Amino acid sequence: QVQLVESGGGLVQAGGSLRLSCAASGRTFSNYGMGWFRQAPGKQREFVAAITWRGSTYYADSVKGRFTISRDNAKNTADLQMNNLKPEDTAVYYCAAAKITYASTRSRDYDYWGQGTQVTVSS
Secondary structure (H helix, E strand, O other), X not given: OEEEEEEOOEEEEOOOOEXXXXXXXXXXXXXXXXXXXXXXXXXXXXXXXXXXXXXXXXXXXXXXXXXXXXXEOOOOEEEEEEOOOOHHHOEEEEEEEEOOOOOOOOHHHOOEEOOOEEEEEEO
């Protein structure tokens, strides 16, 4: 089992920045691919970013150039740095872990999920 806890959400004005952190406990963190997803009210959960255990990254087109995913296997954390935030980035953001070696954009590939953290961007 892997337990994931997100932190760092909040309210920010458009153009601002936030850094989300995902703390993992349980099985060997470094063996897991990590991802961030988000879900806005009335919409389906969507992929944001992913990082493999080796550090290869992949981003949704909507966040490319603004968001950066990273991981620290020694600290069992996976972070999402979000810059130049837009109102359309408002959503609950979820951290997820997958027993895969590649960066997946599909939520069904992920085995463990955090409880989510709210990000609200005002215009």
